[in-house]
Amino acid sequence: MESSKNVTFEDLTKRLDKYLDKNPKLRKSDRRKYILQVIYESGKHLTPDEIYKEVRDKDDEKIGISTVYRTLSFFEDAGLVNVISIGQDTKRYEINSNTHHDHMACLRCGKIIEFRDDDIEALQKEIAKKHDFKLLDHDLTLYGICDKCKEKEAEHSS
């Protein structure tokens, strides 16, 4: 339930269509649909390589890794996905649900928990204002140890 499907796939498709309407040269393709679906259905934050393997294996579709990269930047331009870089890890992509959230990353098990806090958002706006900086976006990740892993560590140190 924390798996963050705060958009339906139909919504996403609509957003994609709208973007394509605004950019008549761009086309809707199967690959683009598949890739969007894979990211959507995983409900997680995937690396380009993970997405590639998912598409290649799941449906027995032919696909090239370059298509994944190209499609991901396409989706970024379209505002359908967000990039996140958690620590030293490779870049990962998630569905941009337009309901902004930040991340909490467990350094033990790698779990990524999403959260949102309006007070923090408000403070950021204030800070930007103070610096005369036009705030367009932001990225906040908390690093630490999640409840489960904390428990485990407590057990072992008994």
Added chain:
Amino acid sequence: MESSKNVTFEDLTKRLDKYLDKNPKLRKSDRRKYILQVIYESGKHLTPDEIYKEVRDKDDEKIGISTVYRTLSFFEDAGLVNVISIGQDTKRYEINSNTHHDHMACLRCGKIIEFRDDDIEALQKEIAKKHDFKLLDHDLTLYGICDKCKEKEAEHSS
């Protein structure tokens, strides 16, 4: 004045020495001193490649790019530097001054402005607590357009 030398090089050297004392197998080498100095004196956020070229060109020292990578992870372990990944850019390294700060990145000119806000820090702790998450670290980057670039854009649209 925003160029963030909130540590002296002597402090850094002391911290390095302390770390080496605690880890008797590790050694202090010229390369490590040079690299630390380069990052320190730049006062900026450098990529491994930038650091490599700096060391190679400035002093006419021989150095391999692999040494830079190895030294950077060494420094990370020692807590002397921090990694930051701004948007799509490659990873960059900065001196860990222990005076924590967050970043504001201008999407036009690439300038990185540092700031710090205790209220935000406090809120993060609260959130972590709410999720029963042991907060160890965090990363906050604001993306937008800096004052200078804003001015420029205003001029052009007259």
Added chain:
DNA sequence: ATTTTTGCAAAAAATTTGCACTGTT
């Protein structure tokens, strides 16, 4: 029919590794 999108292979970047040699302890 035209032009975008794709897969493939090859290229370019970014990072890591093996190994003989150098430098530190």
Added chain:
DNA sequence: AACAGTGCAAATTTTTTGCAAAAAT
């Protein structure tokens, strides 16, 4: 002398690009 640290070249991994074929308009 022992062994950690280094440069170099080669290997991996990650990302980008050129191009002919396939798919979408």
